[in-house]
Amino acid sequence: MNLEGMRAYREDESVDAVVVGTGAGGAPLIARLAAAGLKVVALEAGPNFTPERFAFDETLADEIYWTMERLSGGSTPEAFGANNSGTGVGGSTLHWGAFVPRADARDLRLHTESGMGVDWPLAYEDLRPFYERVEQFLGVSGAQAYPWDAARRYPLPPVPRNGPAQIMAQACEARGIRWADAPAAVVSQDFQSEDGPRRNACINCGFCHQGCRNGAKASMDVTYLPFAVSRGAEIRAEAFVHGLERGADGRITGVVYRQDGQDRRQRCGTVFLCAGAVETPRLLLHLGLANSSGQVGRNYMGHVATQVWGTFPNAVRMNRGYPSSLITEDFIRPGADFAGGYLIQSLGVVPLTFGNAAARGRGLWGKPLLDYLDRYNHIAGIGINGETLPCDANVLTLSDELDARGMRKAHVSFGYSTNENRLNAHATAVMRGLWEEAGAEDIWVLERVAHTIGTCRMGRDGSSAVVDPQGRSFDIDNLWICDGSTFPSSLAANPALTIMALSLRSAEAFLAEGH
Amino acid sequence: MSEPDVLFCLHFLGGSARSWERLARALDGVPFCVPVDLPGFGDAAGTTGYSVAAMADHVAARIRTRAPARFGLVGHSMGAKVALALARRSEDGEPGLTGLTDLILISGSPPSPEPIPDERRAKMLAWIDADPETRRREARAFVTANVGQPLDVADEDRAVDDVLRAAPAAWTAWLESGAREDWGRRIGVLRTPALILAGSADADLGEDAQAALMAPHLAHHRRVTVAGVGHLLPLERPAILAERLRAHFGDRPGQADPDAPAVPPAYAALIDSERVNSRLREALGARAAPDDPAYRPTALDPVELAILRAAMGRVVPVPNLDLAARLDRRLASGEGDGWRFAALPPDADAYRAALRTLDAAARAAHGRPFVILGGNDQDTLLTLCERAELTVPDMLGGRLDADRMRFWFEDLRADAVRLWLGHPAALARIGFSGIGAGGDRDGEIADGLPGFRAVGLDSPEAWEPRAAYEGTTR
Numbered sequence: 002m003n004l005e006g007m008r009a010y011r012e013d014e015s016v017d018a019v020v021v022g023t024g025a026g027g028a029p030l031i032a033r034l035a036a037a038g039l040k041v042v043a044l045e046a047g048p049n050f051t052p053e054r055f056a057f058d059e060t061l062a063d064e065i066y067w068t069m070e071r072l073s074g075g076s077t078p079e080a081f082g083a084n085n086s087g088t089g090v091g092g093s094t095l096h097w098g099a100f101v102p103r104a105d106a107r108d109l110r111l112h113t114e115s116g117m118g119v120d121w122p123l124a125y126e127d128l129r130p131f132y133e134r135v136e137q138f139l140g141v142s143g144a145q146a147y148p149w150d151a152a153r154r155y156p157l158p159p160v161p162r163n164g165p166a167q168i169m170a171q172a173c174e175a176r177g178i179r180w181a182d183a184p185a186a187v188v189s190q191d192f193q194s195e196d197g198p199r200r201n202a203c204i205n206c207g208f209c210h211q212g213c214r215n216g217a218k219a220s221m222d223v224t225y226l227p228f229a230v231s232r233g234a235e236i237r238a239e240a241f242v243h244g245l246e247r248g249a250d251g252r253i254t255g256v257v258y259r260q261d262g263q264d265r266r267q268r269c270g271t272v273f274l275c276a277g278a279v280e281t282p283r284l285l286l287h288l289g290l291a292n293s294s295g296q297v298g299r300n301y302m303g304h305v306a307t308q309v310w311g312t313f314p315n316a317v318r319m320n321r322g323y324p325s326s327l328i329t330e331d332f333i334r335p336g337a338d339f340a341g342g343y344l345i346q347s348l349g350v351v352p353l354t355f356g357n358a359a360a361r362g363r364g365l366w367g368k369p370l371l372d373y374l375d376r377y378n379h380i381a382g383i384g385i386n387g388e389t390l391p392c393d394a395n396v397l398t399l400s401d402e403l404d405a406r407g408m409r410k411a412h413v414s415f416g417y418s419t420n421e422n423r424l425n426a427h428a429t430a431v432m433r434g435l436w437e438e439a440g441a442e443d444i445w446v447l448e449r450v451a452h453t454i455g456t457c458r459m460g461r462d463g464s465s466a467v468v469d470p471q472g473r474s475f476d477i478d479n480l481w482i483c484d485g486s487t488f489p490s491s492l493a494a495n496p497a498l499t500i501m502a503l504s505l506r507s508a509e510a511f512l513a514e515g516h
Numbered sequence: 517m518s519e520p521d522v523l524f525c526l527h528f529l530g531g532s533a534r535s536w537e538r539l540a541r542a543l544d545g546v547p548f549c550v551p552v553d554l555p556g557f558g559d560a561a562g563t564t565g566y567s568v569a570a571m572a573d574h575v576a577a578r579i580r581t582r583a584p585a586r587f588g589l590v591g592h593s594m595g596a597k598v599a600l601a602l603a604r605r606s607e608d609g610e611p612g613l614t615g616l617t618d619l620i621l622i623s624g625s626p627p628s629p630e631p632i633p634d635e636r637r638a639k640m641l642a643w644i645d646a647d648p649e650t651r652r653r654e655a656r657a658f659v660t661a662n663v664g665q666p667l668d669v670a671d672e673d674r675a676v677d678d679v680l681r682a683a684p685a686a687w688t689a690w691l692e693s694g695a696r697e698d699w700g701r702r703i704g705v706l707r708t709p710a711l712i713l714a715g716s717a718d719a720d721l722g723e724d725a726q727a728a729l730m731a732p733h734l735a736h737h738r739r740v741t742v743a744g745v746g747h748l749l750p751l752e753r754p755a756i757l758a759e760r761l762r763a764h765f766g767d768r769p770g771q772a773d774p775d776a777p778a779v780p781p782a783y784a785a786l787i788d789s790e791r792v793n794s795r796l797r798e799a800l801g802a803r804a805a806p807d808d809p810a811y812r813p814t815a816l817d818p819v820e821l822a823i824l825r826a827a828m829g830r831v832v833p834v835p836n837l838d839l840a841a842r843l844d845r846r847l848a849s850g851e852g853d854g855w856r857f858a859a860l861p862p863d864a865d866a867y868r869a870a871l872r873t874l875d876a877a878a879r880a881a882h883g884r885p886f887v888i889l890g891g892n893d894q895d896t897l898l899t900l901c902e903r904a905e906l907t908v909p910d911m912l913g914g915r916l917d918a919d920r921m922r923f924w925f926e927d928l929r930a931d932a933v934r935l936w937l938g939h940p941a942a943l944a945r946i947g948f949s950g951i952g953a954g955g956d957r958d959g960e961i962a963d964g965l966p967g968f969r970a971v972g973l974d975s976p977e978a979w980e981p982r983a984a985y986e987g988t989t990r
Contacts, residue, residue: 002960003960051960052960052961052962053956053957053959053960053961053962054795056793056795056796056799057792057793057796057950057951057953057954058795058796058799058800058938058951059934059937059938060799060934060938061795061796061799063851063853066853066854067854068851068852068853068854069854070852070854070855070856070862071854071855071856072855072856072857072858073855073856073857073858074857074858074859078857078858079855080853080855081854081855082852082853082854082855083853083854086854161971161972162971162972163971163972164971164972164973167972167973168973198960198961199961200961201961201962201963201964201965203967204953204954204965204966204967204968205967205968205969205971206950206953206954206965206967206968207950207953207968208950208953214954214957214961214962214965215954215961215962215963215965216961216962223961315973315974316973316974316975316976317973318949318971318976318980320948320949320950321949321950321968321970321971322968322971351950352937352942352943352946352948352950353933353934353937353938356933356934356936356937357930357933357934359933360831360926360929360930360932360933361926361929361930364902364926364929365929366830366831366832366898366902366929366932367830367831367832367833367895368833370831370832370929370933371832371833371834374933374937374942374945374946375945375946375983375984375985376983377946377947377948377983378946378947378948378982378983378986400858402862405850412858414858
């Protein structure tokens, strides 16, 4: 993004806030705090990119994925990197799918409802105004009448339904399942970002996950961050935070980061950790901070994100169009033998992602693999995002192995429990049925885990939670966490929109204290 | 190209310059043979310096003395390892050693430690400095054990005499250390055209060992197995050897330009069009470039790279594309994909251990290295990996257990398919249109990209490519 003319703060000047990470967790609050006149410095581990350079190529897109190695264990090891973790000014939103359902109100009180999982220390009504602010600011496109929430209005008309979406819509229709054009943080028409660039309407290139070239997708570098810079925030790229300095009273006094091979220090009044549910707990565990509850790293969650693929007689050409342009929320409460539920989305993916799935997930190799890849233009997918309950066995710890900077690598142990297995079985049967209905041949199931959630849960009680319902650390009152790590449970919805809403909510709480 | 001016001939353990007399006669001066007594052998029995490097220095001095414009190196067994070390120095441009045109490797001891069974090594060490009678008896047994058919009496007597002329210290040094020196990475992959000869009746350094341990170091080679011959081809069949040399000089391997998968003209035209951005065009061009046959691996050693090539050939069977070399380059760069299975060691270590385990499995099941197995047998072993059923005991060379081999094989499949699908020939084959969503634009945010207008079912735009199997006509 364009950082020309950006305000610069001295390192020895104690700024009001240092924000670690510029993705969905960091960017909204950077913008909000800067707009309130606070001195804000954002530290981003990755480089600053120019959208135009993204090249419609999956291999070249490696530059926007967080590729510092993580060790993945447990009974359902999760893939990181391109699957969920980004680097660069804008964080993971550089490659996110921009699929932005809101959380279902029931998911926030799952324990009350089912006796399983946990309740969030806040309600849907607490989040709704922030959801609306984010949707307006980003220019979310979506169904103009949302079947599962009569009150909801998306700011922009939906993006076009692509091949997989048309197939899924027909199948849902035949099976009496409600469907809608998906809420997508991709502008369906030209859109002027507030104090930011003019974003061009989506051109249906299908490369959301490889970086958007024309500003259509609401990555933070074309939305909240230009706004933040216009209001006086400073963003420092290629600044990897590895230390927090504290005063005699235990409060944070500065942030230590490595840039251009040198350690630098930025003094600050408050620090916001927004590095995501792997790097945030990794830093805290590395430093041994904010963990009197013993909860840092615990209850790691990835969504159950199983996909079903099939081959169709039609020319589907699934690479064209917004990849997940159809949704159904009819299974948020399927009333089956498990707590919570899932949403279903249509899927189109680009070739390496597809080949990777076929080779890893379907186990194809040799001639069968090449023959299957040949069918690429006739294949369409459908997938879920399903609730994962917090679980003691699912935990992020530090491995004994060091990374290039000498910091211990993250080791994530993750596995499904009974609830996830039941949900998965239910969803797989539903998706298979839909694809059979649609006339798919050669149907197969890709077991997959998505997103990084949990590890610094929010709660009302400092003995069992890392941060309070606003995101403030119970242990260190000028340390806040605003990213997916504070989620007490996974929710069925994809996390980014909720992360952004929580980010704004934290910012308002911080400002309300008179900062 | 014609014959080199001179062939420097390096003998086997227990041989000498005399071992080449009949070959020299058969070649009749074209090219001219210069047999060399290596330190501790023949007329150089009093010379010390028995390491591979020292023996190579000894030969280098002879080469410099003659200063030929074009020369070949003929190495037999132990001498082959010395020849390989010299070839590396020559290719690295060492003054006085340039002009190497050919490598002739006869039952060669490979760059990596020679696969001699421990009991045979122990036996050979036991008698070399025993009493004269034992020495004479065992030396003859050594010669007769290493031939396919008995030599004639005079040749056999001379061969036995040569063994007895050798300095026991040189003999011992080779068995205890020279043969065990690991030159695999130092020698790497040589570009010099090579002829790899083996005897069908050779025990340890026959065609399997040559294929698995020697050939991976030679980018341009031809392997020939001579029927009925043991380990001592220059003594056993000098006429056949001479004939093979002449055939080699007349048709050296690796003279053709390397091939690469073809990108069909229509797809190449799309890549060249303004629908494709220049960064992508450049990347596709780089991926389409032919692989260097002499690619020198760094994460893996050349022997492991050969096993990976064989496995890759089963996982993504496309000709003329060295996915293994491309993967080695990525492994060496340290640029991973951001995660790995916690059960596996770091990527490069996992690959090395897994490939050695796969090879050990082939040897345990078939008595042959993985690289030389037929495709069906290779597939059977890979299928066992896939099912977490490939178990090789440590003592047989297994380094990863069955569960880890399953994880590794999943990684291999993914790495292979990702590398393949980056290639424009692969994108053309599946009819992928996404590369054409828009070319270069000025400014930070691209304006006016064409993208796709129609995105629904059965609505291809006129310019979109079709998959190869569907044909190119609409």
